[in-house]
Structure formats: C-alpha cells, structure tokens
Amino acid sequence: MTTSAVRVVLRARPSDGGTCIAFLPDKKGISIVQQKIIEGRPGGSQPASQSYQFKFDNVLASASQEEVYEAAASEVVRGALEGFNGTIMCYGQTGAGKTFTMSGGKQSYKQRGIIPRALGHVFAEVKAMPDREAKISIQYLEIYNESLYDLLDITTQPHEISIYENSRGVVTVSGLRTAVVTSEAEALALLFEGETNRVIGEHQLNRESSRSHSIFTIMVELRPVGEAGGDVLMSRVALVDLAGSERVSKTKSEGLVLREAGHINKSLSILEQVILGLGDKNRDHVPFRSSKLTHVLKNSLGGNCRTVLVANVWSDMAQTDETVSTCRFAQRMMRVTCEVSANVMQDNSARARQLERQVADLQQELAMHDAMVMRSGVQYTPYNEAQRTELRSRVLDFLMADPAVLGGASGGGAVAADSIEPLELHSLRHMKEILLACKHLYREAVRSAPPGMPGTVVPGLRGPGAACRESATGEPLQARRPSSAGSSAAPGGTLSASATAAGRRPSGVSNGVGGHGITEGPGVGRMERLGGAGVAPDDARPSSMGGIEDGGGGSSLAERLLSQQGTGTSAAAAGMAAASAGVVAPDRLTALEDYKAGPGALKARLLAENRTKLKTSRTRAKELGLAVNATKRELDSLKAREEELKRQRVQQQGEGSQVLDAEEFDILMRIKELKVSYKENYNELQVVKSEVDYTQGLVDQCNKELLLEFTEWYEATYGQPPADDGGDDDTSTGPPRGRSPLPAAALAPRTAASTGMRHPAPQPLAATAGAVAGGRVGLTPPSPSGSSVSAASSHGGGAPSAGLKPRSGNGKVPLSSLVAPSGEELSSPQAMAYYNAQQMLLQKTTGVAHRPGSVKKTRPAAAFGGSTRPGVAG
Numbered sequence: 001m002t003t004s005a006v007r008v009v010l011r012a013r014p015s016d017g018g019t020c021i022a023f024l025p026d027k028k029g030i031s032i033v034q035q036k037i038i039e040g041r042p043g044g045s046q047p048a049s050q051s052y053q054f055k056f057d058n059v060l061a062s063a064s065q066e067e068v069y070e071a072a073a074s075e076v077v078r079g080a081l082e083g084f085n086g087t088i089m090c091y092g093q094t095g096a097g098k099t100f101t102m103s104g105g106k107q108s109y110k111q112r113g114i115i116p117r118a119l120g121h122v123f124a125e126v127k128a129m130p131d132r133e134a135k136i137s138i139q140y141l142e143i144y145n146e147s148l149y150d151l152l153d154i155t156t157q158p159h160e161i162s163i164y165e166n167s168r169g170v171v172t173v174s175g176l177r178t179a180v181v182t183s184e185a186e187a188l189a190l191l192f193e194g195e196t197n198r199v200i201g202e203h204q205l206n207r208e209s210s211r212s213h214s215i216f217t218i219m220v221e222l223r224p225v226g227e228a229g230g231d232v233l234m235s236r237v238a239l240v241d242l243a244g245s246e247r248v249s250k251t252k253s254e255g256l257v258l259r260e261a262g263h264i265n266k267s268l269s270i271l272e273q274v275i276l277g278l279g280d281k282n283r284d285h286v287p288f289r290s291s292k293l294t295h296v297l298k299n300s301l302g303g304n305c306r307t308v309l310v311a312n313v314w315s316d317m318a319q320t321d322e323t324v325s326t327c328r329f330a331q332r333m334m335r336v337t338c339e340v341s342a343n344v345m346q347d348n349s350a351r352a353r354q355l356e357r358q359v360a361d362l363q364q365e366l367a368m369h370d371a372m373v374m375r376s377g378v379q380y381t382p383y384n385e386a387q388r389t390e391l392r393s394r395v396l397d398f399l400m401a402d403p404a405v406l407g408g409a410s411g412g413g414a415v416a417a418d419s420i421e422p423l424e425l426h427s428l429r430h431m432k433e434i435l436l437a438c439k440h441l442y443r444e445a446v447r448s449a450p451p452g453m454p455g456t457v458v459p460g461l462r463g464p465g466a467a468c469r470e471s472a473t474g475e476p477l478q479a480r481r482p483s484s485a486g487s488s489a490a491p492g493g494t495l496s497a498s499a500t501a502a503g504r505r506p507s508g509v510s511n512g513v514g515g516h517g518i519t520e521g522p523g524v525g526r527m528e529r530l531g532g533a534g535v536a537p538d539d540a541r542p543s544s545m546g547g548i549e550d551g552g553g554g555s556s557l558a559e560r561l562l563s564q565q566g567t568g569t570s571a572a573a574a575g576m577a578a579a580s581a582g583v584v585a586p587d588r589l590t591a592l593e594d595y596k597a598g599p600g601a602l603k604a605r606l607l608a609e610n611r612t613k614l615k616t617s618r619t620r621a622k623e624l625g626l627a628v629n630a631t632k633r634e635l636d637s638l639k640a641r642e643e644e645l646k647r648q649r650v651q652q653q654g655e656g657s658q659v660l661d662a663e664e665f666d667i668l669m670r671i672k673e674l675k676v677s678y679k680e681n682y683n684e685l686q687v688v689k690s691e692v693d694y695t696q697g698l699v700d701q702c703n704k705e706l707l708l709e710f711t712e713w714y715e716a717t718y719g720q721p722p723a724d725d726g727g728d729d730d731t732s733t734g735p736p737r738g739r740s741p742l743p744a745a746a747l748a749p750r751t752a753a754s755t756g757m758r759h760p761a762p763q764p765l766a767a768t769a770g771a772v773a774g775g776r777v778g779l780t781p782p783s784p785s786g787s788s789v790s791a792a793s794s795h796g797g798g799a800p801s802a803g804l805k806p807r808s809g810n811g812k813v814p815l816s817s818l819v820a821p822s823g824e825e826l827s828s829p830q831a832m833a834y835y836n837a838q839q840m841l842l843q844k845t846t847g848v849a850h851r852p853g854s855v856k857k858t859r860p861a862a863a864f865g866g867s868t869r870p871g872v873a874g
C-alpha cells in the first residue's frame, strides 16, 4: 500500500487564453515551484490590490487541454489495468467547462472529453493484452437534488438505489444497472444515452447547465486467459462531473433551477468540509454521510484510490472570485492523501485446474518414458476397484503358488522356491497397492475363519488373526471349539504343532464334495481350512494327506476370498458349515458378530454405511433447524429496531425523508441478508428432512435383512435357530431411535427364496446331519490312500449339485476325481486341492504360468458337475 496525494489539474476556458496548466506532483517531491495563476490585473479591470497568488507543488507541464485530457485518461486507465482504483473529478464554477472536460464538446472528435478517451484507452489496452481476459462494465449514476438516479436505466426509481458501506468502510451503490460492454462503441453508446438522461437547466451563465452531479464508473476485471490460473485484478474508475457552484446573484436562477442551485451548493459545501477534514490530521470526524455526493465519493476522497482533481476555472475577470475559490479548493485537495493498493485476487479454481493439467502432463511423460524403456503396465493414476480386485487375485496367486504344495501336487518333492514367478513391481504406487492387497487378503482370511477353530494359524502370519486364538501362554484357545472336534486335535496341539500338521494337508478336499463328517486327524488345524497352502515339512505330508477320507474339510483360502468377492462357491460356504458340524452352537450375539465379520460382512457394511449417512443427515437437519430458528429470532428483533428508527427519523426529518442514518441503513442491509439465508436454510432443511426419512427406511430394511439372513445362516450352520437371548436385534448400535426393535418373530428362519437374499445362506450339510445322526462327528483315522475314487463311481452318472448333498447313506461323499493334462486321473486330494485353487485363480487372472508339477485345467467346469461358476467343481 502506498500513499498518494490527490493531484490537481487546473484547466481554464480557452476563451480566456486557452492555456491549460497541468499540475502534477514530482515523484521525488522535492522542488516547490511557485506559479502565479492570477496576478495583477490581467484584464486590466481589477485593481492591483486584488491580486492573488497560489502556490502549487511541482508544476511539471503546461499543455493544451487535449493533452491534459489524454494524459489524465490514459494514466487512470493504466492504473486500473494494474488493479488500482482511480477517480478523475471536475470541480469548478458553473459554466467553467466541467462537462466539456469530462464528456467533451459536441463539435468534433478532437473535443472529446476524458470519459470517451478513457473508454478508448481501456479497450485499446485490453486488446493489447492477449494473455488476459477482460470484463469491462459500466455504471452511470446521477445525484440530483439529493436523490440517486440511474442514467443507464431511467425506469429505476431513486428508492431502489441505495448506498451501502461495508464494515471496512468500502462504499458501493446497489440497485444500479451494471452494463457489461465488449467494445468501445457499445460503451460510448451507453455514455451518450446516459448523457441525454441527465438533467440540464438554463441560467444566465450556462444555457446547458448540468443540474446534477454525475459519476460514470468503468469497472475492470482482468484474469489470465484460459486455465492458466493466476492473479485476478479488479478495479474501478470513477469519472465525476460535479454540478457547478453558482452565485444566484449571477445566474439569476429562480423556481426549480433555484432550488436545484440550493442542493448543488449545499452538497459542494459539504464536499469542501470533507476535503478540509481529510486534509486536517487532527480532525477525527469527516462528514462523508452528510450528503449523498460525499458518501458515494468516500473512497475517491481518501480511500483506496488514485484521485485527480481537474479544477476548472473561468479566468474572466468577472469570475475572479469563483476562480479564486476554485483554486483554494484545489489547494486544499492537494493536502488529501489516499492509501492505495492494487486490488488483486487469487483465482484458486484456475490454479487447481492448472495443477491438474500439470499432473496429467507429468503422468503422460512418465508413460512415455516407461514405453521407451520397455516398461509396460505401469500405472500412475489411483487404482479403481476393478483393478484392485485384479491385483488381489494376482497377489493371491502368488501367495498360493507355494513350493511345498507344488511339490506335493506333482508328487515329485518340493519345488525350488525360486521357481515361483515373482510379482513384478512397476512403480511405487504398484508396490503400495500390493501391500494393501496383502493386508486386505490377510484381514479377509482372519475374518472368514469359522468361529471355534482351534489353534488356527495363517502360515507366516502372526498378527491378530493368529493371536486372537492363542492364549496368553501361547496355548491354542479352544473354548469356542466343541469338545467333540477339539478332542481330535493333535495331542499337545500347540499352535505350531497344529499348524505344522495342518500344513501337510491339502485344502482342496472341500471342493464341493465335502459335507459330511469332518474327519479330522490329529492336529487338524486351520491350515486346511485356509487353503492348505501352508509350508509344511515334507516329512509330515504323507500322514496328513491321508488324513482326509471324504473331503469334509473347510474351504480353501482362495475359495473363501473369491467367495467374498461374489464369485465364491456354495462349496466354500458348505465347507464352512461342514467345519462347524457338530459344533456346539454359540450364543446368538457371538454368532451374529461372527456372521457380520464373515458371510454377512457386505450387508453389515451396508447397514453401517447407511447408519453413518443417517447420522450425518440428522446432524445436518439439527444444524439447519437451529440456524433457521436463530435467523428468525434475529430477523424479528431487527425488524422491531428498524421500525423504531424509522419512527424517530420521521419525527426528526418529516414524512418522506429518505436519508437513513448508518444504523438504520445497516439494519436494512442485514435484514436483506438474513432473509436470503433464512430461505436457503429452510429449503435445505426440507430436503434434508426427507433424506433423513428415506435413510431411516434404508437402515431398517438393512437391519431386517441382516437379521433374517443371519438366522438362516445360523440354522444352516448349527442346525437350529438361534436362541432368543433377549438381546438387541441390532447389535451394532441398537435399533433406530423412535422405532421399535424387530420382533423376535422376524428372526424366524426363512428360506433364501422367500427372503430374496442376494447371498443365500449355506445349505445345511447333509453330511452334518448324517454325522450328527450317527451321534458324533466322524473321526475316521487318516488314510493315505483312502480318498481315491474314480470319477465314474463318484458321480454315479448323476450330475452332482453344488448343494453338497451326500450321495450315500453312510454319510460319506466320494471325492470327484480329476484328470491331469496327461490324462492321468488325479487321485490325490492334495492335487485336487491345488487344482481347485488354481482353477479359480485362472479364471480370475490371466497369464498364469504353469509350473512344474502344476495341473492344467483341461476340462470345463461343467464337466465337474455342471456348474460354470468358478470353484464349483463337483
């Protein structure tokens, strides 16, 4: 911010010599030049005693009036294009040539005044700025007899135009038409139109005397072209043609013209007081609000504005008094200083667009660079859900490609670890996504572990999933495992022992034929349920391989995960149920928690999300309600105060008075603001209210469905409906407020068909039923060779369904056999397990290299039982 003194141009009518003297301050402000304006007796008629001497600072030039007009106009426009507000104001006695100076003579183009010149400069300068986008608009205000008029729109009534001053003292006039102009011609047309709308009168000194003050405002807004972003400059140029002071004795005005003269002189007198006040550092009050003129010009007279005063004099001897008076005014004006700064605003949206473009360019650069160094598939943009799912499959594939399993599958011993194709890392983002995928898989594996699994362990993982099933002493926790099954765990089954034993066992036993009689050998642990891909010592393998006769084990890790991605098999679900066969049913609340963390995770998540939305909507509705009420209260009290002030004003100033004091004006403005905000908040409240109702319905619906599905799942898994424990149906946060909890009857088991569930509950395994009917879970001792059943015999000519029903009355389901690419029948459950997992992954991913010992898919899934869904093999 810089301090700028008001500059003065003294301009004399050409008839009196035609010399225009420009007084411009020297930037250095050192020299003081004395210039005699009126001295002695120029006309010879004045006595020498009446000579005057005025001292102006820094006389820089004497110039023709055109040069002065040109200089003033171009200077103010240049400032505006740099973001500085500017004012040029013509002051002087009536007939001195103010309108001539500001608007110009009507005779020729050469006579054009400062306004047309300024408009010419604006458009010329803007045109020379190809990198800037300019918006030029104009207003034209007239102050006539202390009323405001719009010279660009004569239909606007004075009471519709008001002066508004904000808390920082910045004054604006509202209610004026703001015309956006795109060319000089357009702007000039409006100027002329406004001119013709001005009030003129005739008196002795001027046949076309302006009876009003006029302010022509050019508003400039400059912003960088396109999306480059950058600073936005906003400025205003006020070109003021004041009405001329007049001595009634000279003008011989009467009637209306006389009354106008009274208003003009009064307002000019207040202007003089304001100038005096501004020039006097000791004055603490400047009466800006005493007249419309000074109030409107507040910013031009000591605000953020570069101001030039053109002091118009009529240096005829007969007008000496007026000329002296004008010069005095000019001198006072020179003492006024303004605090000037450019009006620069940051265009954030443009900056954001610019950065976005930069990022896109850089990504393109990187992609080109990658292409040149033969790196493909590198992604720099955030992964979408589909890409994440794809990556998870690849990571899962990598994790599943265990040398121990591969070795076992081929029967040729362990495969070297380095034969596993590593996951390629393309970029930092790719690395991060892989780690996220690992984390996701791990969490899903932990979550999907059926309740009650003893000593479960994910190979190599010792996180919460493993820890949660260990006691503090490291002993496996078996509390949730029924004793019938738990008793079959390996003697002394520590976590590691269990894992080791389990690690020797393949997982694929679950592939659709499982379902009855989980026959656990010693040390059956979570490994088999989580995919059997565990790293296990080779020497342990044979016994565990033979440990499963009929494939009643849990689903593989792949099955579980893919199942949760919506591509899972009912075999997987059945495997889970099978895992729970014979298990003592947990209490309802515990089971519900397990269900929500496992098969019901999607619905539970949906419920939670809807709850969150409901909470947010309620909070918003509450906020809006409070805001609406507060606004109403404030409006009421302001209106009461406004009425009171109005009464006082009418008492003091009489009916029809329009001069508001600051408080009343501020109140009116505030009321206007509040009405807008009240309406906005009220409308939003209606929308939010209906959002609350709708979301509440969604929450209720999700809650109900979740409970129904859970009930079905529970019954299918544990063979009985969950006991009504009197607990809250809604175990996460309780039932929605204001609504009654779901009746217990709603928990009655229903079929998937009847409930329209998207994720059918696992069917109760007949295997379970069979086993239970037999009084116990079948614990057939592991037999290395007991699982080999020929395809023909196993299928028995019928298409096995995914329903996992037993085919024989003995509660045992024969395994499907598989055929290797070589045509060999794969009799090993381990091979089958691997095959199942591999088959699922092949369908999810592409380019999976077949490693030594792996089994290629050679038959369509349908050949394994008619299902084409991945993993539903037999």
Ligand SMILES: Nc1ncnc2c1ncn2[C@@H]1O[C@H](COP(=O)(O)OP(=O)(O)OP(=O)(O)O)[C@@H](O)[C@H]1O
Pocket: 013, 014, 065, 092, 093, 094, 095, 096, 097, 098, 099, 100, 101, 105, 206, 208, 209, 210, 211, 242, 243, 244, 245, 312
């Ligand atoms: N430089 C000039 N060259 C030619 N004529 C001029 C010049 N200056 C003023 N005049 C003429 O003098 C007359 C009065 O000028 P003008 O109306 O501009 O005065 P004013 O100061 O605006 O008066 P008022 O305050 O009464 O409106 C006009 O006829 C105008 O054409």
